[in-house]
Amino acid sequence: MLRSLNIDPEKCTGCLQCEMACSYENEGVFNPAKSRIKVFTFHDEGRFVPYTCTQCDEAWCLHACPVEAIKMNRETGAMEVSDSVCVGCKVCTIACPFGTVNYNQDTGKVVKCDLCGGDPKCATACPTDAITYVDANATGLDKMRAWAAKTDNAASA
Amino acid sequence: MKHVIVGAGPAGVVAAETIRKLDPSAEVTIIGNEPEPPYSRMAIPYLLIDNIEEEGTYLRKEETHFSDSAINVVVDTVVSVDPGAHSLALGSGKNMEYDKLLIASGSTPISPPIPGIDNPRVTSCWTLDDARKITSGIKPGAPVVLIGAGFIGCIILEALVSAGANLTVVEMGNRMVPRMLDETCGTLLEKWCKEKGVNVMTSSQVEAIEDASDNVRVKISGNREVEAELVISAAGVRANAGFLEGSGVEMSNGAVVIDEYMCSSVADIYAAGDVACGRDFSTGEYSVQAIQPTAVDHGRAAASNMVDHGAVRHQGSVLMNVLDTMGLISASYGQWEGIKGGDTATLVDKDNFRYLQLQFDGDRLIGANTLGMTQHIGVLRGLVQGRFHLGNWKNRLMDNPLLVMEAYLAATQGIQA
Ligand SMILES: Cc1cc2nc3c(=O)[nH]c(=O)nc-3n(C[C@H](O)[C@H](O)[C@H](O)COP(=O)(O)OP(=O)(O)OC[C@H]3O[C@@H](n4cnc5c(N)ncnc54)[C@H](O)[C@@H]3O)c2cc1C
Ligand code: SF4
Numbered sequence: 001m002l003r004s005l006n007i008d009p010e011k012c013t014g015c016l017q018c019e020m021a022c023s024y025e026n027e028g029v030f031n032p033a034k035s036r037i038k039v040f041t042f043h044d045e046g047r048f049v050p051y052t053c054t055q056c057d058e059a060w061c062l063h064a065c066p067v068e069a070i071k072m073n074r075e076t077g078a079m080e081v082s083d084s085v086c087v088g089c090k091v092c093t094i095a096c097p098f099g100t101v102n103y104n105q106d107t108g109k110v111v112k113c114d115l116c117g118g119d120p121k122c123a124t125a126c127p128t129d130a131i132t133y134v135d136a137n138a139t140g141l142d143k144m145r146a147w148a149a150k151t152d153n154a155a156s157a
Numbered sequence: 158m159k160h161v162i163v164g165a166g167p168a169g170v171v172a173a174e175t176i177r178k179l180d181p182s183a184e185v186t187i188i189g190n191e192p193e194p195p196y197s198r199m200a201i202p203y204l205l206i207d208n209i210e211e212e213g214t215y216l217r218k219e220e221t222h223f224s225d226s227a228i229n230v231v232v233d234t235v236v237s238v239d240p241g242a243h244s245l246a247l248g249s250g251k252n253m254e255y256d257k258l259l260i261a262s263g264s265t266p267i268s269p270p271i272p273g274i275d276n277p278r279v280t281s282c283w284t285l286d287d288a289r290k291i292t293s294g295i296k297p298g299a300p301v302v303l304i305g306a307g308f309i310g311c312i313i314l315e316a317l318v319s320a321g322a323n324l325t326v327v328e329m330g331n332r333m334v335p336r337m338l339d340e341t342c343g344t345l346l347e348k349w350c351k352e353k354g355v356n357v358m359t360s361s362q363v364e365a366i367e368d369a370s371d372n373v374r375v376k377i378s379g380n381r382e383v384e385a386e387l388v389i390s391a392a393g394v395r396a397n398a399g400f401l402e403g404s405g406v407e408m409s410n411g412a413v414v415i416d417e418y419m420c421s422s423v424a425d426i427y428a429a430g431d432v433a434c435g436r437d438f439s440t441g442e443y444s445v446q447a448i449q450p451t452a453v454d455h456g457r458a459a460a461s462n463m464v465d466h467g468a469v470r471h472q473g474s475v476l477m478n479v480l481d482t483m484g485l486i487s488a489s490y491g492q493w494e495g496i497k498g499g500d501t502a503t504l505v506d507k508d509n510f511r512y513l514q515l516q517f518d519g520d521r522l523i524g525a526n527t528l529g530m531t532q533h534i535g536v537l538r539g540l541v542q543g544r545f546h547l548g549n550w551k552n553r554l555m556d557n558p559l560l561v562m563e564a565y566l567a568a569t570q571g572i573q574a
Contacts, residue, residue: 038562040566042572045572049572051562063171063453063457064450066167066197066199066449067197067213067215068217085213087203088203088208089199091199091449091450091479093531093534093535094477094535094537096535097536097538097543098539099533099534099537099539102531102532103486104531105486
């Protein structure tokens with residue numbers, strides 16, 4: 001069964017362990033600036049919101065790519081970028097309406113969350129269960145909706 | 158049901174695949190008049206700088222992709238359409254019948270009315286064939302003139318410089334990419350290019366191209382003159398729709414007029430991509446956007462309606478462009494020029510070539526220009542397409558436009574400002 005990242009911003013304390021784990025796993029350095037998951041801070045409201053790709057079914061990035069460099073990993077459901085195919089045109093970065101595909105000027109390729117191949121390190125690193133890796137029996141779109149609705153409720157609760 | 162698609166670019170290929178998915182028993186044929194397997198023009202700049210081989214431009218990498226999907230790809234040219242007989246005449250002399258026809262024939266560069274434009278040293282940069290001509294024509298240090306600093310001109314500019322060209326760019330408008338970037342942004346881009354050694358001439362026109370001994374002399378307004386081994390013309394495009402003459406299909410500025418169901422004025426004939434005058438998400442008006450994401454968007458919507466007319470009402474495509482000009486990345490979205498009575502938020506750091514401009518209609522984001530930004534740009538699309546009312550977050554963005562990601566999260570996760 002496919003699993004997906006489940007984010008519960010109410011539980012986030014802004015410790016940035018997820019960003020550290022992500023950048024270390026993917027870039028080999030502890031550098032939040034290189035993380036694919038990002039914790040946004042709302043100072044005035046005292047809120048933290050971890051945010052990354054939801055591997056949506058719509059996969060705007062995948063459809064926009066002119067050279068088929070983004071494909072779905074059938075085992076994990078993640079949309080993965082193939083560095084050897086990507087030409088670095090950045091069309092996926094402007095097409096993703098969630099802003100979760102980013103261009104890396106050093107490599108000339110784009111980076112996005114790939115669920116670490118099925119063992120997302122952000123979820124393992126999160127000490128408060130704000131990020132968990134759970135069974136996803138819903139479709140990507142339903143996942144998005146559920147995610148949006150849930151965080152909505154959390155916000156108004 | 159027999160579906161025929163004219164054009165093997167992204168619009169045609171995505172439409173064919175979508176039809177196949179929706180109707181496994183349909184007959185699907187793509188007719189394209191370029192000899193290569195279906196490829197993406199967008200990848201050409203990366204071919205010019207040897208980042209990829211020609212195969213790297215192919216839309217589908219699996220050699221048997223089309224035969225595996227039972228999509229016939231035919232190399233031929235459609236010369237006319239007879240809607241009464243539901244049939245096409247092909248350049249090879251054959252005819253082909255269709256139940257549903259998709260016009261996805263793209264566009265072709267125009268040849269500006271300049272004396273000498275037909276000189277063999279002048280080429281466009283549009284097809285793989287053009288790309289081969291350019292790569293064989295550019296030697297390190299070779300003087301090259303690029304006519305037009307529009308979107309396509311700017312996209313190939315970097316490739317030309319990396320290939321070693323000593324480049325002069327001549328643009329009629331008062332800044333670079335005048336139809337994608339506002340004055341501040343386009344002017345900053347020009348400054349950047351000049352600092353990198355590109356000779357950029359804005360508000361200028363090429364007046365003539367004359368033969369010189371072993372190259373050409375390019376005469377430019379203001380009594381200027383540059384020698385060039387190669388001239389690349391990127392002065393705009395027009396739709397490939399000549400073969401529709403006499404078919405009764407309604408045109409606007411040479412492009413096929415379509416409705417919300419991607420259908421032309423003639424039943425069973427649809428259009429998609431650069432050849433189609435499609436709905437713009439922001440304005441609701443019909444225009445040719447001539448960009449890859451729109452071609453794909455159109456292809457999918459058209460296919461759904463070819464299989465089941467009325468299935469998908471196209472909401473319109475959001476205009477969006479991204480450009481990398483020698484390491485400086487710019488992007489534009491939607492109504493980046495703003496609207497009357499709307500507000501504009503700007504943040505500019507000229508020394509570091511950074512710029513962000515947001516356009517609002519009331520408290521909704523309707524367009525943007527960015528320069529020097531690579532993180533979370535896509536969320537601008539999310540905000541434009543979601544038509545979110547930003548409430549007090551709009552005021553925060555007026556103060557600090559960089560908070561777009563926060564504004565988006567606030568709008569989608571109910572965080573009040
Ligand atoms: C160098 C370059 C860089 C670009 N970069 C970008 C970019 O970064 N971002 C972006 O969004 N867009 C970019 N574009 C534009 C983008 O490539 C086009 O918008 C896109 O290709 C349109 O797709 P299409 O399927 O409508 O048409 P096309 O890709 O043009 O395909 C149409 C096909 O139909 C064929 N055809 C035409 N007439 C006939 C006929 N009568 N019979 C049979 N076949 C016919 C054509 O030969 C062609 O193969 C770039 C274009 C170029 C040239
Ligand atoms: S940047 Fe790479 S992955 Fe993204 S659309 Fe371009 S080629 Fe595809």
